[in-house]
Amino acid sequence: MENLTFNYSSHLTMGCMPLSRDVMKVLSNKSLSTNAKAYYIKTISHLAFIYPYIISLLEDYVFIPFGVDKQTIQTIANLIYAEGLSSKNYETICYALYYSIKYGFAIDGITFEAAKQSNDCLFLLFAYLYFQKNGDKQSVKYCKEYAKAISQNYMDSFWLFIYEVLPQSELREYWKHMKKNGVTFLLEI
Known part of the structure; x- marks a missing residue:
């Protein structure tokens, strides 16, 4: 248009x-x-x-x-x-x-920094999915590093982002068991 x-x-x-x-x-x-x-x-x-x-x-x-x-x-x-x-x-x-x-x-x-500075769980998750879909390996790496860094203190606020981004080995407690059982909160589009 x-x-x-x-x-x-x-x-x-x-x-x-x-x-x-x-x-x-x-x-x-x-x-x-x-x-x-x-x-x-x-x-x-x-x-x-x-x-x-x-x-x-x-x-x-x-x-x-x-x-x-x-x-x-x-x-x-x-x-x-x-x-x-x-x-x-x-x-x-x-x-x-x-x-x-x-x-x-x-x-x-769109940049990882913009998503990070937003302090918004869903923006971070969608940015991660966007970077992953577009093969932006560096930004995917930044997302994973950030998810790992905040997982200890901010799991309650960023649980969806952290859970979907990190592998099972990086998760704790029941999150690890859920990931092991293939639980995801995302649908294929």
Whole structure:
């Protein structure tokens, strides 16, 4: 999609209520003309920055039903990542990384340091999965080293990141037994 830019002034509301999931669900089942489809994709993408809850709905109600191309998804994900990083909204960053992992494209400017500085378990985990998927061995190594370093004192806050990143031999107590039995909290995408 050409000229997709970030614009806070876009507003699509139902009366006084922001765009709802139900409206998106109904529209995703409609047959739209090429121009209407492009307008819908662009408008919903803009609204996702105003109403971040929409980001979690993009795949089911925009990308899949309207066959949004990989390049457009990449553009949207990169904008989501950049805005999430600047606003410290790490949940939105995780969605950008999820889209990147699922659809196979790069996120501009992602670093291990950014994930580490966030002090956010899910951002760290998604960054690790992103680096692993993209063959960034150095960043994967940094993630593993960091997981090991924080495992002694911060297991309660970062358990998911630590558990999924470290091998069984690096885990303690019941975590070790769970890993040995093949327990994972991740689904293949």
